Amino acid sequence: METLHTILRLIHVTCFAAWFGTVLASLFLLKTLEPKLTGKEEGSPAEYSKLLQNFIRLETKVADTAFKAVILSGLLLAGLYHGWHLAVFIKIGLVVLQVALTLGYIMRSIRPLTYPCTPSEYAKWYRLFSISLSMFALVLLTTFFLL
Numbered sequence: 492m493e494t495l496h497t498i499l500r501l502i503h504v505t506c507f508a509a510w511f512g513t514v515l516a517s518l519f520l521l522k523t524l525e526p527k528l529t530g531k532e533e534g535s536p537a538e539y540s541k542l543l544q545n546f547i548r549l550e551t552k553v554a555d556t557a558f559k560a561v562i563l564s565g566l567l568l569a570g571l572y573h574g575w576h577l578a579v580f581i582k583i584g585l586v587v588l589q590v591a592l593t594l595g596y597i598m599r600s601i602r603p604l605t606y607p608c609t610p611s612e613y614a615k616w617y618r619l620f621s622i623s624l625s626m627f628a629l630v631l632l633t634t635f636f637l638l
């Protein structure tokens with residue numbers, strides 16, 4: 492049973508790292524493409540917008556799978572080993588809030604963007620990352636200081 496505990500922790504932490512990695516990779520790509528998609532640098536915005544879409548399609552596949560594995564392994568860890576302490580419920584609440592806030596912001600502010608757009612419209616992307624990274628920070632602080 493100790494081996495299963497180790498395997499679940501391995502899955503939980505590795506999938507968290509994969510999910511977090513895709514978020515950072517997207518941030519770097521968005522930063523790199525900013526001059527092209529805001530028309531500050533020469534190049535076809537339509538072509539770069541297509542490239543961004545293709546990247547996000549791949550990123551979403553990895554992030555979705557890793558997210559599901561983090562949740563499932565987390566619930567199994569809580570149910571089988573850790574116990575249903577208050578901190579586990581705080582973690583679950585934060586994860587639900589993170590998903591609601593990021594999906595809500597994507598629907599409302601990111602989906603309607605068309606390129607080229609102004610730098611202030613493009614800044615909506617950075618607001619999305621600040622929401623997502625702040626929520627990661629809260630979940631990690633809960634994990635390491637309350638769990």
Ligand code: HEM
Pocket residue numbers: 500503504507561562564565566568569572573574579582583586627630631634638
């Ligand atoms: C429904 C969601 C989640 C539940 C129920 C959950 C539950 C747990 C539990 C019970 C542990 C302790 C494992 C043990 O040592 O026995 C744990 C560890 C951990 N969790 Fe989660 N978790 C969830 C989501 C997340 C998310 C979204 C992240 C990342 C942002 C995360 C990051 C971690 C990390 C890094 C550890 C290892 C801590 C250490 O080694 O001391 N968890 N989780």
